[in-house]
Amino acid sequence: MVHNFNAGPSILPKEVFEEAxxxxxxxxxxxxxxxxxxxxxxAFEAIMQEARQLMRELMALDEQHEVLFLHGGASTQFMxxxxxxxxxxxxxxxxxxxxWAAKAIKEAKLFGKxxxxxxxxxxxxxxIPKDFAVPNDAKYLHITTNNTIYGTQWKKIPVTSNSLVAxxxxxxxxxxxxxxxxxLIYAGAQKNIGAAGVTIVVVNKNILGKLKRNIPTMMDYRxxxxxxxxxxxxxxxxxxxxMLTLRWLKKQGGVNAIEKINNQKAALLYNEIDRNTLFKxxxxxxxxxxxxxxxxxNDANKExxxxxxxxxxxIIGIKGHRSVGGFRASLYNAMPLSSVEYLVSIMxxxxxxxxx
Amino acid sequence: MVHNFNAGPSILPKEVFEEAxxxxxxxxxxxxxxxxxxxxxxAFEAIMQEARQLMRELMALDEQHEVLFLHGGASTQFMxxxxxxxxxxxxxxxxxxxxWAAKAIKEAKLFGKxxxxxxxxxxxxxxIPKDFAVPNDAKYLHITTNNTIYGTQWKKIPVTSNSLVAxxxxxxxxxxxxxxxxxLIYAGAQKNIGAAGVTIVVVNKNILGKLKRNIPTMMDYRxxxxxxxxxxxxxxxxxxxxMLTLRWLKKQGGVNAIEKINNQKAALLYNEIDRNTLFKxxxxxxxxxxxxxxxxxNDANKExxxxxxxxxxxIIGIKGHRSVGGFRASLYNAMPLSSVEYLVSIMxxxxxxxxx
Numbered sequence: 001m002v003h004n005f006n007a008g009p010s011i012l013p014k015e016v017f018e019e020a021x022x023x024x025x026x027x028x029x030x031x032x033x034x035x036x037x038x039x040x041x042x043a044f045e046a047i048m049q050e051a052r053q054l055m056r057e058l059m060a061l062d063e064q065h066e067v068l069f070l071h072g073g074a075s076t077q078f079m080x081x082x083x084x085x086x087x088x089x090x091x092x093x094x095x096x097x098x099x100w101a102a103k104a105i106k107e108a109k110l111f112g113k114x115x116x117x118x119x120x121x122x123x124x125x126x127x128i129p130k131d132f133a134v135p136n137d138a139k140y141l142h143i144t145t146n147n148t149i150y151g152t153q154w155k156k157i158p159v160t161s162n163s164l165v166a167x168x169x170x171x172x173x174x175x176x177x178x179x180x181x182x183x184l185i186y187a188g189a190q191k192n193i194g195a196a197g198v199t200i201v202v203v204n205k206n207i208l209g210k211l212k213r214n215i216p217t218m219m220d221y222r223x224x225x226x227x228x229x230x231x232x233x234x235x236x237x238x239x240x241x242x243m244l245t246l247r248w249l250k251k252q253g254g255v256n257a258i259e260k261i262n263n264q265k266a267a268l269l270y271n272e273i274d275r276n277t278l279f280k281x282x283x284x285x286x287x288x289x290x291x292x293x294x295x296x297x298n299d300a301n302k303e304x305x306x307x308x309x310x311x312x313x314x315i316i317g318i319k320g321h322r323s324v325g326g327f328r329a330s331l332y333n334a335m336p337l338s339s340v341e342y343l344v345s346i347m348x349x350x351x352x353x354x355x356x
Numbered sequence: 357m358v359h360n361f362n363a364g365p366s367i368l369p370k371e372v373f374e375e376a377x378x379x380x381x382x383x384x385x386x387x388x389x390x391x392x393x394x395x396x397x398x399a400f401e402a403i404m405q406e407a408r409q410l411m412r413e414l415m416a417l418d419e420q421h422e423v424l425f426l427h428g429g430a431s432t433q434f435m436x437x438x439x440x441x442x443x444x445x446x447x448x449x450x451x452x453x454x455x456w457a458a459k460a461i462k463e464a465k466l467f468g469k470x471x472x473x474x475x476x477x478x479x480x481x482x483x484i485p486k487d488f489a490v491p492n493d494a495k496y497l498h499i500t501t502n503n504t505i506y507g508t509q510w511k512k513i514p515v516t517s518n519s520l521v522a523x524x525x526x527x528x529x530x531x532x533x534x535x536x537x538x539x540l541i542y543a544g545a546q547k548n549i550g551a552a553g554v555t556i557v558v559v560n561k562n563i564l565g566k567l568k569r570n571i572p573t574m575m576d577y578r579x580x581x582x583x584x585x586x587x588x589x590x591x592x593x594x595x596x597x598x599m600l601t602l603r604w605l606k607k608q609g610g611v612n613a614i615e616k617i618n619n620q621k622a623a624l625l626y627n628e629i630d631r632n633t634l635f636k637x638x639x640x641x642x643x644x645x646x647x648x649x650x651x652x653x654n655d656a657n658k659e660x661x662x663x664x665x666x667x668x669x670x671i672i673g674i675k676g677h678r679s680v681g682g683f684r685a686s687l688y689n690a691m692p693l694s695s696v697e698y699l700v701s702i703m704x705x706x707x708x709x710x711x712x
Contacts, residue, residue, distance in 0.1 A: 002387040006394045009592055017389040021380035024373055031358040031670075033373040035551040035597060038362045038673065071428040071553075072574065075588035079572040103573070110570050190589055195391040197427075197553045197591030214466055216435035217459070218428065232431035233546055235553030235591060236365055241391060314387075317394065 003339040005329040006317030007148050007292060008170065009190040013334045016194075016244045023240060039236050047243050048229055054246035055200065058254055059179040068201040068221065069229045069239050074100070074169045077186040077199065078107040080219050081165060085184070086112030086139055087211050093117045093138040093162065097154075098125045098147035099323070100167060111213075112139070124324070125150040127284035138162050140183065146171035148191075149321045151294030151328060152287045157181065163207060171291045172200070173249060174333055175259045183207045191291070192333045194242030197235045249333060258333050265331045265340045266290035272344040277356045278302065279347065282324060296326030298356065303327075306350055313346050359695040361685040362673030363504050363648060364526065364547040369690045372550075372600045379596060395592050403599050404585055410602035411556065414610055415535040424557040424577065425585045425595050430456070430525045433542040433555065434463040436575050437521060441540070442468030442495055443567050449473045449494040449518065453510075454481045454503035455679070456523060467569075468495070480680070481506040483640035494518050496539065502527035504547075505677045507650030507684060508643045513537065519563060527647045528556070529605060530689055531615045539563045547647070548689045550598030553591045605689060614689050621687045621696045622646035628700045633712045634658065635703065638680060652682030654712065659683075662706055669702050 004011045027034040028043055037044060048069065055067040072080070081104075086092055090112045094105045096119035108114035115138065118129035125147060134141050140163035146153045148170040157164070163183040172187040179185065183204040190196035201221065208222050217223055217231070224231050229239075252258055270288060273279045273295045282294045297303050303326060310318055320326040329343060360367045383390040384399055393400060408423040417423070428436075437460075442448055446468045450461045452475035464470035471494065474485035481503060490497050496519035502509045504526040513520070519539040528543040535541065539560040546552035557577065564578050573579055573587070580587050585595075608614055626644060629635045629651045638650045653659050659682060666674055676682040685699060 004388055004392055006392065009392055009394055009589065011392050012389070017380055017391060020391065021377045024377035024380060032360055032672075033368070035373060035376065036360055036362065036365055036367045038365055039552065071432065073427055073588040076427065076574045079574060107572055107574075110572055188589060190592075195593055196395065196589050197594050216463055216466055218432045218435060232429040233365065233544060233552050235594065237551055237593060238553050238591065316388075 001314060003315045003342060004317050005315065005331075005335070005343070007321075007328060007330045008188070008332075009196045010317075010330055010332050011334045012195065012241070012245055013248045016241060016248060019244050020237075020241050024237075034237055034240055037236060039230060039233055044236060045230075047240055048234065051239055051243040051246060052229065054243065054250060055202070058173055058246060058249060059202065061202065062180050064204050064206055065180060066203055066205050066225045068203070068224045069234060069242065070199045070201055070224060071235060073199055074167055074186055074188040075103065077167070077201065078104040079110065080221075081142075081184060081186065082108040082111035082114070083213070083215055083219050084208060084211070084221055085163075085165070087213060088112060091115050091135055091138045093134045093141040095119075095129065095132070095141070095143050096121055097128060097144050097152060098150050100147070100149070100169070101142075101144040104142060104144070104167060117141075120152075125152065126282060128152050128154055128287040134160050134162050136161070140165045142166070146289050146291050148292050148330075149323060151283050151289045151292040151324075153289035153291065155287065171289070173255055173258070174262050174291055176255045189238065189242050191330075194245045195238055197238035198242060200242075245334075261337060262290050262331065262333065265335065265337055266293065268337075268340050268344055269293050269329060269331070272347055276347055276351050278306075278351050278354065282326065291331060293329045293331060294320060294324055294326065296320070300325075302354060305354070309350050310343075310346055315343055315346060318343075357670060359671045359698060360673050361671065361687075361691070361699070363677070363684060363686045364544070365552045366547055366673075366686055366688050367690045368551065368597070368601055369604045372597060372604060375600050376593075376597050380593075390593055390596055393592060395586060395589055400592060401586075403596055404590065407595055407599035407602060408585065410599065410606060411558070414529055414602060414605060415558065417558065418536050420560050420562055421536060422559055422561050422581045424559070424580045425590060425598065426555045426557055426580060427591060429555055430523055430542055430544040431459065433523070433557065434460040435466065436577075437498070437540060437542065438464040438467035438470070439569065439571055439575055440564060440567070440577055441519075441521070443569060444468060447471050447491055447494045449490045449497045451475075451485065451488070451497070451499050452477055453484060453500050453508060454506050456503070456505070456525070457498075457500040460498060460500070460523060473497070481508065482638060484508050484510055484643040490516050490518050492517075496521045498522070502645050502647050504648050504686075505679060507639050507645045507648040507680075509645035509647065511643065527645070529611055529614070530618050530647055532611050545594065545598050547686075550601045551594055553594035554598060556598075601690075617693060618646050618687065618689065621691065621693055622649065624693075624696050624700055625649050625685060625687070628703055632703055632707050634662075634707050634710065638682065647687060649685045649687060650676060650680055650682065652676070656681075658710060661710070665706050666699075666702055671699055671702060674699075
């Protein structure tokens with residue numbers, strides 16, 4: 001068995017793979033593949049409807065919030081958010097907590113005046129800034145709730161009178177919170193929600209339609225809301241995979257239940273990193289992500305040997321991002337506790353074989 | 357066996373379904389699903405590379421043309437094309453041959469001055485306009501090579517000194533032509549190239565980078581070219597399905613070979629429509645699409661009965677678009693000749709059972 005710690009696209013539940021593969025051969029006993037199945041059919045409309053409804057339910061969204069399944073990835077949201085929420089003269093507050101946050105800031109400059117209210121860049125994004133002020137006139141405060149590359153996570157969502165906007169690509173549905181305090185949440189599906197190729201947007205519909213700008217049809221959230229995420233041909237199979245994964249999450253007991261397991265998984269691995277004489281974490285302890293666990297070796301010369309050892313033992317996807325180095329183990333919802341226990345055992349074996 | 361005449365998402369080769377399903381369970385004998393497979397891996401980079409190379413080869417593209425696999429659907433190209441090619445004061449010539457063409461015109465108004473040089477709207481788009489002039493200063497001439505809803509097709513690509521831009525969503529790779537005369541071609545994959553969720557753009561790189569406009573990162577073709585269609589996480593599985601379908605097309609003998617079969621399929625069905633006393637075509641004969649065959653019944657009251665009869669005989673997806681009515685049989689590359697023969701036999705049986 002391969003243990004897939006990839007940062008994304010990443011592990012999904014085994015039953016999702018089995019159901020998805022079956023649907024590629026014969027969808028709903030229609031004799032047709034889901035890949036050739038029209039999106040304007042009752043069967044697919046039911047899938048889209050169920051996927052959106054499961055998101056509502058799992059996030060306990062109120063009636064003001066709409067759920068959209070869109071094309072384009074979170075990178076497209078970097079421009080689509082300010083295009084829909086900022087006039088050119090408007091300010092928005094951005095927190096600079098990593099490469100993806102910085103990319104969001106760059107795009108916002110084309111549509112308004114993003115103001116960077118805090119940054120951890122000078123410490124290679126190894127912590128989440130705590131003390132910062134948000135200008136009263138800022139149309140929104142943008143945060144990246146989990147920073148995939150650096151392994152940091154906002155443990156406490158900032159309390160602000162401004163509108164809150166979040167890129168939750170790498171920790172959506174992994175921990176309980178009041179999702180209704182956000183006016184806009186976006187997330188690429190390919191970590192906790194499904195396969196690559198679809199992006200989820202949750203938006204408070206009351207914040208839309210306030211601008212002077214003419215928004216292109218495909219960029220205007222209101223059009224997607226009006227058409228139930230079927231403004232154009234949706235990525236049918238990607239949406240189907242999301243629906244299967246969301247069904248699985250509900251069966252696990254939802255966000256509260258998975259959060260408990262996620263906490264266990266992360267505690268287990270961080271404890272080992274702190275205990276093991278060969279390894280150390282890279283991130284301020286209080287900001288450590290439960291999704292992406294970044295660590296290095298005290299002796300960097302041993303890193304190649306450990307990576308090889310892990311690979312020999314069927315552990316894949318733990319090479320760290322080039323901007324951090326070392327290792328990164330991603331512990332998304334579908335990652336079983338047993339695989340984290342296994343990784344820990346391999347770290348212990350390696351320590352025994354290679355005393356420091 | 358079900359015969360799927362859907363207009364898109366639509367039939368793909370059976371072997372593509374089989375290989376895609378196998379990869380969802382175990383990709384390349386890695387023990388991993390392609391749905392959890394990282395895009396920054398040698399194996400996926402090879403898939404993306406092969407998909408792009410197969411497009412180059414099947415279209416016989418020269419070195420100036422780049423192939424991109426993007427998010428967003430052809431509907432996103434309606435805005436992305438003028439955003440990349442027009443300054444606000446620039447004119448572009450558009451041909452109004454259907455609902456999709458009209459949508460392209462609408463988006464172009466946000467970025468420049470589209471001029472509608474011809475239209476068949478007053479005849480419900482049942483023909484392709486022949487006589488029109490393109491202003492010399494138009495930055496490009498935009499055509500929709502095949503109009504999926506109405507069943508018309510540009511049999512002769514206009515010869516112009518202007519740059520040529522085409523939406524080829526519903527007939528790309530179905531017939532031979534010199535694709536290098538186009539400076540930009542775009543197409544949703546979900547008809548002749550693969551499953552829904554990815555869009556192909558072929559662009560002459562020399563026409564890019566001439567504008568004053570600041571283009572958002574994800575909208576600028578140059579960024580996607582520079583990153584080999586991996587500017588952000590691509591729709592991994594959708595690209596994989598395209599690659600499999602393109603491999604299949606190459607094995608059939610490529611575009612020239614499939615064109616012969618497509619011509620046979622279309623001739624067979626149009627001949628039956630013209631011969632059968634119950635049916636008639638809806639489109640000017642010389643503009644009839646080889647991809648989407650639109651027809652109605654002389655007695656509209658019989659249409660429900662024929663649709664039911666066809667459905668009972670495992671023929672699906674032939675209900676016409678609401679703006680045309682009657683029937684539409686889509687004969688994309690993967691539709692076997694035998695299924696068209698079967699549809700014709702059902703039309704003949706229905707005629708015998710229901711003499712006019």
